[in-house]
Amino acid sequence: MKPMGPLPPEFAGQSGPLTIAGVAATDWAADTPVFVYDAAIVAARVARFRAAFAGIDLHYAIKANPLPALLERVAPLVDGLDVASGGELELALAVKPATAISFAGPGKRDGELIGAIRAGATLNVESEGEAERALRLGDELGVAPRLAVRVNPDVELRGSGMKMGGRPSPFGVDAVRAAALVRRIVAGGADWRGFHIYAGSQALDAGAIIDTQAATLALAERLADEAGHRPPLVNLGGGFGIPYFAGDVPLDIERVGTALTAAVADSALTAAGTGYAIELGRWLVGEAGVYLTRIVDRKESQGETFLVTDGGLNHQLAASGNFGTVVRRNYPLALARDVGGTPIEAVSVVGPLCTPLDRLGDRIGLPHADPGDLIAVFLAGAYGATASPAGFLGHPPAREVVAG
Ligand SMILES: *Cc1c(COP(=O)(O)O)cnc(C)c1O
Numbered sequence: 001m002k003p004m005g006p007l008p009p010e011f012a013g014q015s016g017p018l019t020i021a022g023v024a025a026t027d028w029a030a031d032t033p034v035f036v037y038d039a040a041i042v043a044a045r046v047a048r049f050r051a052a053f054a055g056i057d058l059h060y061a062i063k064a065n066p067l068p069a070l071l072e073r074v075a076p077l078v079d080g081l082d083v084a085s086g087g088e089l090e091l092a093l094a095v096k097p098a099t100a101i102s103f104a105g106p107g108k109r110d111g112e113l114i115g116a117i118r119a120g121a122t123l124n125v126e127s128e129g130e131a132e133r134a135l136r137l138g139d140e141l142g143v144a145p146r147l148a149v150r151v152n153p154d155v156e157l158r159g160s161g162m163k164m165g166g167r168p169s170p171f172g173v174d175a176v177r178a179a180a181l182v183r184r185i186v187a188g189g190a191d192w193r194g195f196h197i198y199a200g201s202q203a204l205d206a207g208a209i210i211d212t213q214a215a216t217l218a219l220a221e222r223l224a225d226e227a228g229h230r231p232p233l234v235n236l237g238g239g240f241g242i243p244y245f246a247g248d249v250p251l252d253i254e255r256v257g258t259a260l261t262a263a264v265a266d267s268a269l270t271a272a273g274t275g276y277a278i279e280l281g282r283w284l285v286g287e288a289g290v291y292l293t294r295i296v297d298r299k300e301s302q303g304e305t306f307l308v309t310d311g312g313l314n315h316q317l318a319a320s321g322n323f324g325t326v327v328r329r330n331y332p333l334a335l336a337r338d339v340g341g342t343p344i345e346a347v348s349v350v351g352p353l354c355t356p357l358d359r360l361g362d363r364i365g366l367p368h369a370d371p372g373d374l375i376a377v378f379l380a381g382a383y384g385a386t387a388s389p390a391g392f393l394g395h396p397p398a399r400e401v402v403a404g
Helices: 039-052 068-077 086-093 110-119 128-141 175-187 206-227 253-265 282-288
Strands: 034-038 057-061 080-083 101-103 122-125 146-152 191-197 233-235 275-280 289-301 304-309 333-335 345-350 359-366 374-377 399-403
Touching: 034 039, 034 282, 039 057, 039 068, 039 253, 039 282, 068 086, 068 282, 068 399, 080 086, 080 275, 086 101, 086 110, 101 110, 110 122, 110 128, 122 128, 128 146, 128 175, 146 175, 175 191, 175 206, 191 206, 206 233, 206 253, 275 282, 282 289, 304 359, 333 359, 359 374
Parallel strands: 034 399, 057 080, 057 275, 080 101, 101 122, 122 146, 146 191, 191 233, 233 275, 304 345
Antiparallel strands: 034 289, 289 304, 289 374, 333 374, 345 359
């Protein structure tokens, strides 16, 4: 048997039939496959962040999970929403005032820039060219655009799953050119909102995040000096990871919070009135989601037992190991009618797609399972439904429901 990642704390303590938000998984799964998101788990993560990061704004990066019914629940709990397309901007504007929305991402089309400028959302500009287009479009609309400068930092987030700094990048302008861009934006009549500095994603090492945040803060101070303008807001990025795989240890966010609140208190920018934000996606919503899929067939081949389910990588690409991981490892899975039950056999859980990539669990240990039983795939709240190739092979999309 190969190991699986740890169940999120809200589920790790359960035994017997799985419940989500107090309701039996079988009740959620009248139709499968289905994603169930427990809003109370998201609220608990927000509360934990608030307790650890006094005085730091919390933004939700909605690409992690843009389901409107979930956004409605999350929006009132956070200070801002970060979007990365015109489509996400529309979703965010439905639940949050434009002044609490920032729009990052390379290759923003003119129509997207116009939408953000008209609405009054902040554009995190990714290049000098994009800044010029935003200034020109703002002139044409007779609106001073709200522009922040995304900086490609000269630091990277050590140990992060996806590095976004310290190298050539399509994201942001290189730190050496950022101050000049700030001056240009201010001279061009824009409402300069500050810096956006994002150094990586999926980090579990508190020490690495603390070092990166300190370097990010120092960079923001240096750039503000160089530009001769004080940033209203420094968006320090995020990068908080969750444990997906065996051996992963949860991030000690309280340690990060203690270090960041101390560093911010010491900063000259803070004394002059700068505010700070952290933007999080997966840490807020990843553990809140469970993907439930039903076993359609059980078969043996050359000594290996396969449980074939009605959903797979078409809905939950990340669990199949094909979304940003180099080595395939097992997400936490369970037999929904017997969570924590004694594993008596090694089985591979595969989806219905006609490709060997469609494997949700590779030789994992489970209690005996038969067709009709439900398999729960945990950590399905972030980068699940919308980050998977739902159209591939023409199976129906998964349902998504918000619980709690
Ligand atoms: C994707 C993204 C995030 C969220 O990343 P998570 O790993 O889900 O926390 C935050 N900020 C930016 C700019 C992003 O592109």
